[in-house]
Amino acid sequence: MGIIRAAAGAIGGSLADSWLEYITAGDMGPTTVLTKGVQVTRGKRGSNRKGTPDIISNGSRIEVGPNQMMILVDSGRIVDYCAEEGCYEVYLSSAPSMFNGELKASVRESFERFKFGGQPGRSQQVYFINLQEIRGIKFGTRNALQYFDNFYNAELFVRCHGSYSVKITDPIKFFMEVAARNATHVDFDDLGDQFNAEFLTALQTAIGQMAVDGVRISSLPSKSMELSKYMATVLDEDWTQARGMDICSVGIASISYDEESKALINMRNQGAMMSDPTIREGYVQAAVAKGLQDAGSNTAGAGQAYMAMGMGMQGAGNFMAAASASNAQQMQQNQQAAQQAAAQVQAENSWTCTCGTSNTGNFCTNCGGKKPAPTGSWTCSCGAVNTGNFCTNCGGKKPAPTGSWTCSCGTSNTGNFCTNCGNKRS
Structure with a gap:
């Protein structure tokens, strides 16, 4: 038949x-x-x-x-x-x-x-x-998934939901291994919780692998294509080889953190912000201004409030002043370091023209003279100027000097004696 x-x-x-x-x-x-x-x-x-x-x-x-x-x-x-x-x-x-x-x-x-x-x-x-791609299959994690983020250096727990799509790539295998023998119409939702459970298990494995590869947790929603590849790798044996189905795409609609993970992330972000002396100084000044504002609105009398604030600030004020001085000192050091780095870069790139003008570009700003080639430089056949043994543009080897000879030890020389082993030129 x-x-x-x-x-x-x-x-x-x-x-x-x-x-x-x-x-x-x-x-x-x-x-x-x-x-x-x-x-x-x-x-x-x-x-x-x-x-x-x-x-x-x-x-x-x-x-x-x-x-x-x-x-x-x-x-x-x-x-x-x-x-x-x-x-x-x-x-x-x-x-x-x-x-x-x-x-x-x-x-x-x-x-x-x-x-x-x-x-x-x-x-x-x-x-x-x-054989079409079956889209819009909803998923959601009931329990929070563990995710180690290298940036935060902490174990975080997230919940996510979204949708994914599948495609039947081996229909005969799917018909024999998945579909019921007496079935007349099968929808993907009719396949039961087994597929969803396997998908969520593979999702946890794939997300864990992304954590190992150093993907930041906040970048997961933008990594749908990469996540699909991870999922396809994880489910290759169970779905592709045994059931004739492939994961086509995985779309994460949202990611939410548990309360402990939120606290860790906020603490890490605040610590990163407070490491900047400019932000620290702004925080100190804001605290002082808030104290003065609260003192002025005191119903017992602004004078008494300012007096009490002054008495209380005798100890705390010394700390605030010391903090401000430390912030100012660090900001000044950072500024000096940035200026020194810029000056060093400028000095390394600067050159003096024959007319006496100091320049940083390829041509003199006074007379238009071209920047001289570096000492020991050579020009490749492609036109690139190099200082090493190979061209940085095409990879061509530096040509041997005119009148050079190669010693038995492999060293190229121009004089009468090898600069490496001392053998006389033959």
């Missing part, structure tokens, strides 16, 4: 009446993974006159739509399949055609594993599998 491609002329008009059974896919929505073929009666002539349920008569016609995989089943075993859109005839005596379409060669291997090798049995069915 098998199928052959139907002639183009059999699609319309009177030739269509010769088909008693015309089989197309049933309801196939965006999240449908499998549906049983539906028979449509098309006349009473021809060799196909039985009309018995689950019996596909010789000469019946099957229509395969875009992104569909048709599987022909005889008594529970696969006898043929087709992944190319078009119209096909069923012949009980023909060998399997296996129209592979754009599917990988592994589908043929799966067919050889599950095919039916005998004569047609008592019942035949046609199933259609959706």
